[in-house]
Amino acid sequence: MRVASIAGAVAAAGAATAFASTSALAQTAAKIDPADTAWMISATALVLMMTIPGLALFYAGMVRKKNVLATMAQSLAATALCSILWAGLGYTLVFGGDAPLLGTLDRVLLRGMSMDAISPFAKTIPEALFMLYHMAFAVITAALVAGSVADRMRFSAFLWFTALWLIVVYVPIAHWVWGGGFLAAAGMLDFAGGTVVHLNAGIAGLVAAIVLGARRGYGSDNFAPYDLSLAVIGTGLLWVGWFGFNGGSALAANSRAVFAILATHLAASTGALTWMALEWWTRGKPSVLGMISGAVAGLGTITPASGFVLPWHGVIIGLIAGAVCFWSCTRLKLLWGYDDSLDVFGVHGVGGATGTLLVGVFAVSAVGNTAGWLEGNGSQVLIQLYGIAVTLVWSAVATFVLLKAIAVFIPLRVDKQSEIEGLDVTQHGEALQ
DSSP: OHHHHHHHHHHHHHHHHHHHHHHHHHHHHTSOOHHHHHHHHHHHHHHHHIIIIIIHHHHHTTSOGGGHHHHHHHHHHHHHHHHHHIIIIIHHHHHSOOOSSOOOSTTGGGTTOOTTOOBTTBTTSOHHHHHHHHHHHHHHHHHHHGGGGTTTBOHHHHHHHHHHHIIIIIHHHHHHHHSSOHHHHHTOOOSSOIIIIIIHHHHHHHHHHHHHOOOTTTTTSOOOOSOHHHHHHHHHHHHHHHHHHHHGGGOSSSHHHHHHHHHHHHHHHHHHHHHHHHHHHHHSSOOHHHHHHHHHHHHHHHTTTTTTSOTTHHHHHHHHHHHHHHHIIIIIHHHHTOOOTTOHIIIIIHHHHHHHHHHHHHOOHHHHSOOOGGGTOTHHHHHHHHHHHHHHHHHHHHHHHHHHHHHHHSOSBOOHHHHHHOHHHHHHSOOOO
């Protein structure tokens, strides 16, 4: 009896120790990590830098002088407006639960978010930081759309469109892919926004460009960029900021983040060289505009794959991105006859869809715990196509409906005289000297 009692006590003590160890491990898994937090603060700053000043300079350098300030104003206004809307409503609808279609209102106006709160989507950083990081994603996605309608959209209409588009279009897609919605449940892979950001913005931009109509004089007037040096500087800021965009999507300071950054840099480099080579071959000279366009194409295309592939895959994806996006911005654009002012669809829309599809081909289980076609999982390509189709349809239909609804109350584009004078003066009462 005494031996049995001792054995029972030892067993009980062992069980208690095991339980305590398990509890300690569970607590550790959900504990704020200083290194991860420091990296994600830096990544958040890098992603915000992509919009202001990165995208603002990139876009401003490619429009005519009379629309430079108006183009910058759109990026600045989108940053401020989307930030407020994201904190108040967008975040909770995306990450407030894992229902198939939309999140809950548990975090509306950031209600109940304490300093020590941790999101179930990122268990080693404060929830407030996770919210802030994804706020920067929402900001740049809405700002990207503006490039398609540059030179002609009324500023008041742009503000209404941006606010409604964020909630009606961006938020549902972000939840479906990243917030535990039905696309995530289906197993679709999108590390940093091939569908949520790039395809979404590209399709919305294309629809907006078609609804507003071409710029006056499109096809006959000179639409040469005002100052490509601004666009080159903007490209550099976007390129560096993309390290936070893709590397930060690992949500930790770890090797996966490093792999994502390396693949991103290689894709951007290859994309720039590919576009340059194709332009040199077809037009006789490699333009600066072509090189920066190729770099951004490579960056956008690698985005959904960056955390699922090996670094050298970035070279292959960048090569494909440079070629496909070059074709879409030259041949396809002429074939369809649309006026996408700054080629948002040709670069981001086509690049985002291409990259999302290529995840299904190149995904490596040792990197992102999911195998792609090359590792024998061909069904992943079909899942990726499903995600692309859902994003395309929802973004196109919802964007069209929003624009038509806004047009009932506010003219979407400025009048003929205002477009001739330029949006800087007519929309903002300012002009470059």
